[in-house]
Amino acid sequence: MKLEIKIIQADHYEEMSRLAAAQVIQLVKAKPDAVLGLATGGTPIGLYRELIEDFRANGTSYEGIHTINLDEYVGMTAENSNSYASFMKENLFSHINIKPENTNIPNGSAENLEDECKRYDALIESFNGADLQVLGIGRNGHIGFNEPGTSFSSHVHIVELSQNTREANARYFPSMDEVPEKALTMGIASILKSREILLLASGHTKAQAIKELLEGSVSEDFPASALKNHQKVTLIADQDALQLVRL
Numbered sequence: 026m027k028l029e030i031k032i033i034q035a036d037h038y039e040e041m042s043r044l045a046a047a048q049v050i051q052l053v054k055a056k057p058d059a060v061l062g063l064a065t066g067g068t069p070i071g072l073y074r075e076l077i078e079d080f081r082a083n084g085t086s087y088e089g090i091h092t093i094n095l096d097e098y099v100g101m102t103a104e105n106s107n108s109y110a111s112f113m114k115e116n117l118f119s120h121i122n123i124k125p126e127n128t129n130i131p132n133g134s135a136e137n138l139e140d141e142c143k144r145y146d147a148l149i150e151s152f153n154g155a156d157l158q159v160l161g162i163g164r165n166g167h168i169g170f171n172e173p174g175t176s177f178s179s180h181v182h183i184v185e186l187s188q189n190t191r192e193a194n195a196r197y198f199p200s201m202d203e204v205p206e207k208a209l210t211m212g213i214a215s216i217l218k219s220r221e222i223l224l225l226a227s228g229h230t231k232a233q234a235i236k237e238l239l240e241g242s243v244s245e246d247f248p249a250s251a252l253k254n255h256q257k258v259t260l261i262a263d264q265d266a267l268q269l270v271r272l
């Protein structure tokens with residue numbers, strides 16, 4: 026059977042965010058003890074805003090929900106304002122009724138990073154993967170911090186961030202020198218363990234990556250192409266991100 030990525034077209038970022046939120050909310054209501062795999066970055070901020078609005082307006086409860094985040098910078102404590110732990114608190118967790126102890130992010134400041142990878146792998150294993158993993162995509166096709174060349178059988182691991190990725194993330198830091206050089210990330214195999222994957226893409230800077238994903242071959246040179254080996258992937262993308270694809 027040929028596996029196909031389901032494509033949902035949105036007019037713009039706000040619509041992409043609303044459509045993504047509708048899917049997350051549906052799962053949270055249907056399975057109040059679901060495990061959500063979450064991402065950081067600019068792409069899911071609108072989705073998180075929608076979830077917060079829905080929580081305030083409709084009281085959708087996250088009391089029994091667990092979360093596992095994709096990645097964290099090495100050398101950052103959860104308290105550091107540039108950490109992904111802070112990002113998640115600021116953009117989602119502190120605005121909904123999720124239990125802090127049910128939220129999980131790799132510890133980038135762990136003394137022994139190899140042990141931390143093992144701990145996080147075991148945690149993902151204990152959940153048997155996420156019910157739904159939210160993903161963004163890098164301009165070079167990275168998912169999580171899995172840069173081109175990462176093995177499709179990779180689990181949680183330490184990565185050297187590419188110059189391309191560091192430059193893309195520099196907007197969050199006072200200067201390029203302060204952008205971390207390493208991160209802990211779920212591997213491709215950890216991501217593919219989730220029962221369902223929701224890939225979000227918005228804006229013209231993602232157009233080339235989306236074209237490559239939908240029209241290119243499956244190769245470790247383009248990490249997101251691993252998603253074509255998964256049976257349930259939905260891409261929600263706006264017109265700008267889809268502009269190079271003939272649908």
Ligand code: F6R
Binds near residue numbers: 063065096161170
């Ligand atoms: C974030 C992550 C990254 C981002 C990707 C896109 O947790 O794992 O793969 O999803 O770099 O970033 P944005 O959304 O900022 O364009």
